[in-house]
Amino acid sequence: MAHDHNHDHHHHEGEHSELSETALRVKALESLLVEKGYVDPAALDELIETYETRVGPRNGAQVVAKAWSDAGFMEKLRTDATNAIADMGFIGRQGEHMVAAINTEDTHNMVVCTLCSCYPWPVLGLPPVWYKAPPYRSRAVSDPRGVLAEFGVQLPENVGVKVWDSTAEVRYLVVPQRPEGTEGWSEDRLATLVTRNSMIGTGLALTPDEVTS
């Protein structure tokens, strides 16, 4: 433990000075691009606000909750995810071509982009740091069960893992299995069980107990 703590400490110190240097570089870049008339700072603010406050995994959770509640919608999601999701108003950049990877009793789906950081922005927002970082990108394809264990997910051996490497412009949304004990729940209530990680495939949907506790 002492060793781990020490390691972390050094790691963060090193990161700090390097990041300060990057922070200065980005600041200089923005000043330059504004001075040259290439960017409007108000548009930059709007871009940031869009992905900080409006476009995020709550969108995807609505899609999943609807699929759990409505067999017709689940079928449309299976056959034409792009339009099924667009019908809910989630469209555009990094979600132009959508596929739903639907978990079943014997299949667990998990999404990665080994080559960069492809991620379905309209339904999940911007990807978390770990999704873009080398440890996940390297091992999601070669040792998905080991990766899942790091997220606290243990699958029975009879459940096959299907990994989807986003090598083109197709973006994948995992539809986790609906937890037991949620019969009669509204879509809004069901959506509270749908975590971001359950839609990447590094987690499962929460159980009713996990939400109320």
Next chain:
Amino acid sequence: MNGGQDLGGVHGLGPIDPETDEPVFHAEWEKRAFALTLAMGFYGQWNIDQGRHARESMHPAKYMTSSYYQIWTEGLTKLMLDTGFVVPGEVHLGRQEVTPRDLHRDPVGADEVAAILAKGGPASRDLDTAPKFKIGHKVRAIRMNPEGHTRLPRYLRGCEGEIVAWHKGHVFPDTNAHGKGENPQHLYTVKFAARELWGTDAPANDCMHADLWESYLVPA
């Protein structure tokens, strides 16, 4: 290219370390780097494949030890230098030294952002040619080691799989990344058994899928 970005199957990169209640951005500079990259991309002076290629052209050691928005900042700087938006001295000082490029338009305003994001940039293109493969066909990913951009990762090259989906025509990144045209091809999702890729120690019922262009594939 066999660069630092092609990470599938690399060992020794450490734990995944997910963060609880992770914020969308971790620092002000990350927000600005993200927004600058999108805003400059709106000019259409480079495409998404050129953007990816600029990032993966970093030295592999630097790529693997940089945070993702550091990689974006490197990539954006390279793209702007390559296309003459800025010159090296300006990047260094953060001040204008040469006249801006005349782009015959004003920068995108805050009120235009939502419509641009909603429109996105579909990669699908109509094709006159029939697809070479059908769902269920057995195929093999070719062996290749191009110095330029490709989306066929090393861990799949030479391996046998099965077509499980067909996405019709999509822009071909290997040429598009180098300004050599979109040259759309049929795109397929190919399923590979974990044991085909990783050997007999891999679980028998696991599999990996990738979206691969027709010229990456031959009949198995």
